[in-house]
Amino acid sequence: MELQGTQRLPGMRDLFEEENRRSRRVRDGLQFFLALYGYRTVDTPVVEPTDIFLRKSGGELASQMYTFVEPGGHQVSLRPEFTSQVIRLFLQEERTQPTPVRWQYAGPVFRYSPGETRYGRQFTQVGAELIGAAGASAEAEVMAMACGALASFGLGSQRMVLGDVGAVYGLLKQFKLSERATYFLLYSMGELRDGEDGLALVRARGQELGLFDSDERRGSMEALAQHLAATEANGNGGSDGSIGVRTSQEVMERLERKLRAADSPEQLDNALAFAQALSGMKGAPKDTLKAARSLAESHKLDASPLSSLEASIDAFALHDMKSVEISIDLCLARDIAYYTGPVFEVWAGSGNGVRLAGGGRYDGLVKALGGSQDVPALGFACTLELVMDALDEDAGDTRPAKRVLVAPRNDNAVKATLQAAASLRLGGEVAAVSLDGAADQASAKAQGFEAIIMVADDGTSERIWL
The missing domain is CATH 3.40.50.800 (Anticodon-binding domain)
Structure with a gap:
């Protein structure tokens, strides 16, 4: 019977008993594995104040959020991810929680997408956060735990792709650009990988943001500042020395500040060329790191920021996960802006496969959400529906005998x-x-x-x- 006006929302799913039972079994199995590493389960509300998710998440996630005003007048959102909530919980319970804190979670998250996705607009995340632990050994634990949890269901053939937001930032920062320009290049590397078309797109967007000032515009600003200075010196200003709502002196000082703050066009072009070359570097760890160091040296940069990525790989090797193929992608930045260090994704199989899990280090999130100082932290999450798709049909099946x-x-x-x-x-x-x-x-x-x-x-x- 066809019903009018009572259709399921696009991107949402209904589950019948058999699939629901299998979903619970796989979720419980993943959580059981995380518990073996000492991660205790926490649960957080489905609805939170919108600001919690916006402070460090970036514009892409913000555009996917289900946000509304509740009857009490507060702007709230359905959670699009768990990490910000877990850090909010940590801040509330900080005095009672000795570090490092090992917490895990599982539950639905909501992200709007205008088109069809593999898992819809509501999907289930299972993940873990390690708060208060710095260094490569902590990063290796989280990466090994993510791979091990998937392997516990028979997904032994995996490919883990590693990047390092902090390392790339450390290299770009040496061009002595403004923070705004440095982060612009950092988060444009995905587009820079697309060759000349990507480069043109990044340049156009940079000009819209005022980062790539043309010589003509810069020359006009300098000429105006000089003209105002000459006018003031000759006593030819207005009776009150004002231009509009500002005095000519204020206008001149503002122009001079802009000129001083503007990034050097030559340095910006050098950094852009470096970022584009770096964005194309991916492959086996040894060869990729060697090429990245060589590129840094050719630009007279200190290549030591890459050491953190090398240390993470060495620490992961101690976990002896031989079935996991490791590669590096220096363009990898994930889709949420709070990451500050190593980031990773786990894919099923050694070919193109399906991305099942991802995570990384986010040392600045605690302070961004109201903490008094930065706290080292990292974590990962996997999408349960994608994990189930990658499993054999009978994996996780607990159908009773009768x-x-x-x-x-x-x-x-x-x-x-x-x-x-x-x-x-x-x-x-x-x-x-x-x-x-x-x-x-x-x-x-x-x-x-x-x-x-x-x-x-x-x-x-x-x-x-x-």
Whole structure:
């Protein structure tokens, strides 16, 4: 029957029992594995103040959020990810939680997408956060735990891609650009990888933001500042020395500040060329790091920021996960802006595959959400629906051996029927009681029952297989 006006929202899913049971089994199995590493479960609200997710998440995530004003007048959002919530919880409980804190979580998140996605607009994340731990050993623990959790379900063939936002930032910072220009280049590397078209796009956007001032515009600003200075010196200003709402002296000082703050066009072009060359570097760790160091040296940069990525790889190797193929992608920055150090993604198989999990270090998030200082922290999350798609059909299946319908032979057998059903459940069978006493075989089979058990008033029974 087709219903009007009661359709499911696009991008949302309904789950029936079998898929729902399998989903719970895989989720519980992943969480059990995380618990083996000492990560305790926390749960957070589905709805939070919008500001928690916006402070360091970046514009892309903000455009995907379900945001509304609640009846109390507060702007709130359905959670698009867990990490910001977990850090908010840490800040509330900081005094009672000795570090390092190891927490895990599982639950639905919501992100709007105008088109179709593999997992819809509501999907389930399972993940963990390690708060208060610095260094490569902490990064290796989280990476190994992510790979191990997936391997525990038989996904032994994995590919882990590593990047390092902090290392790339450390290299770009040596061009002595403004923070604004440095971060602009850092988060434009994905587009710079697209060759000349990507370069043109980045330049155009930079000009819109005022980062790539043309020589003509810069010359006009300098000429105006000189003209105002000459006017002031010759006493030719207005009676009150003002231009509009500002005095000519204020206008001149403002222009001079802009000129001093503007990035050197030559340095900006050098940094842009470096960022584009670096964006194309990916592959085996040893060769990629060697090429990146050589590029840095050719630009007379200190290549030591790359050491953090090398240390993470060495620490991960101690976990002896031979089935995980490791590669480096220096363009990898993930899709949330709070990452500050090593970042990683785990893909199924050694080919293109499917991205199942991702995470990284975000040492600035605690302070950004109200903490008094930065706290080292990192974590990862996997998308449960994508993990399930990558598993064999029977992986995580906990279907009971038998599913039966229990029915009384007569009106006097109702109590015995209820007792029989309870006993069957204790034995691990799914036992549903026929509420109207009917035991139609065709109807029972259509409902998924494998047998009908007819119970007499003395408790004896007969099992009829369907």
